[in-house]
Amino acid sequence: MFTQIEITTACNAHCFYCPQDTLPHSHMSEECFKKIVQSEKTPTLLLLQGTGEPLMHPSFWKMVVFAKEMGHHIGIITNGSIDIDPKHLFLLDTIGFSMDTLDEEIAKRSGRTSPSKTLKHLLACHSLTPKKIKLYAVNYGQNLEPLKAFAKEQNIPLLIQRIQPKKSYQAHYTTEPLPYTTYQCTYLENKKMHYYFVDGTKAPCCFMIDATKVLPIKQIWQHLEQKNVPPCCTQCGELTGVKRLYM
Numbered sequence: 001m002f003t004q005i006e007i008t009t010a011c012n013a014h015c016f017y018c019p020q021d022t023l024p025h026s027h028m029s030e031e032c033f034k035k036i037v038q039s040e041k042t043p044t045l046l047l048l049q050g051t052g053e054p055l056m057h058p059s060f061w062k063m064v065v066f067a068k069e070m071g072h073h074i075g076i077i078t079n080g081s082i083d084i085d086p087k088h089l090f091l092l093d094t095i096g097f098s099m100d101t102l103d104e105e106i107a108k109r110s111g112r113t114s115p116s117k118t119l120k121h122l123l124a125c126h127s128l129t130p131k132k133i134k135l136y137a138v139n140y141g142q143n144l145e146p147l148k149a150f151a152k153e154q155n156i157p158l159l160i161q162r163i164q165p166k167k168s169y170q171a172h173y174t175t176e177p178l179p180y181t182t183y184q185c186t187y188l189e190n191k192k193m194h195y196y197f198v199d200g201t202k203a204p205c206c207f208m209i210d211a212t213k214v215l216p217i218k219q220i221w222q223h224l225e226q227k228n229v230p231p232c233c234t235q236c237g238e239l240t241g242v243k244r245l246y247m
């Protein structure tokens with residue numbers, strides 16, 4: 001069990017596969033963040049990202065210090081466009097850098113920020129804390145071999161994410177909606193995580209796009225038991241049978 005908190009929906013990139021551009025941009029208030037963190041009764045892993053770039057939150061490091069003082073472990077995934085001051089590195093337990101390609105042109109076309117900038121920041125962190133660093137790539141059909149070779153050479157774990165199209169921003173995809181193959185959800189069955197949207201709304205997973213559509217867990221169960229797709233769960237990999245992550 002871990003907790004993920006969407007501390008901001010602001011971002012300086014426009015990745016075509018991400019719903020970020022379709023959401024209003026806001027930052028979670030420090031008050032809301034503290035309340036969530038304090039509601040965790042025992043120290044846990046807190047992942048501080050949702051649909052947005054976590055390092056764009058103006059109080060990011062203040063919030064991390066608060067959570068650290070409460071005994072939590074902190075992880076982030078960043079697009080790597082913003083420098084991390086080496087003196088702050090000890091506060092983070094895992095740092096994921098998202099990079100789908102080393103090619104500047106392909107990255108630009110996809111809406112990502114400059115890979116050379118991300119590489120510079122990633123290598124600076126890696127030289128100081130190699131064990132904390134991971135690479136995350138979204139596979140949208142680009143040549144992943146150069147990125148795989150780089151990760152292998154540097155001995156950095158590379159996690160490849162299958163693209164997750166959602167009905168709410170289907171306009172951004174050429175793919176058709178996927179058929180539903182199951183009405184089972186391992187996130188509900190195994191209580192895998194708590195997710196908090198930027199407005200503090202709580203959800204049982206990080207795969208719902210719209211906080212206004214989140215249903216209480218009991219109602220999600222009821223829908224699934226009746227072999228209905230709950231409105232908050234459309235196109236979720238749990239129900240379409242699409243595995244999200246591979247190495």
Ligand SMILES: C[S@@+](CC[C@H](N)C(=O)[O-])C[C@H]1O[C@@H](n2cnc3c(N)ncnc32)[C@H](O)[C@@H]1O
Pocket residue numbers: 011017018019049050051052053054077078079097098136137138161162163164165
């Ligand atoms: C939403 S981003 C937030 C953190 C940060 N802005 C970043 O890009 O790393 C977290 C991760 O989700 C991935 N992601 C975004 N949209 C996706 C999609 N439609 N399918 C699969 N992964 C996606 C990103 O590539 C990134 O690795």
Ligand code: SF4
Pocket residue numbers: 011012013014015018019020021050051052053079112
């Ligand atoms: S950098 Fe992250 S949050 Fe921003 S658009 Fe890309 S995937 Fe979405």
Ligand code: SF4
Pocket residue numbers: 184185186187188204205206207208220232233234236237238239
């Ligand atoms: S979106 Fe629905 S089906 Fe998917 S993981 Fe979340 S609760 Fe389960």
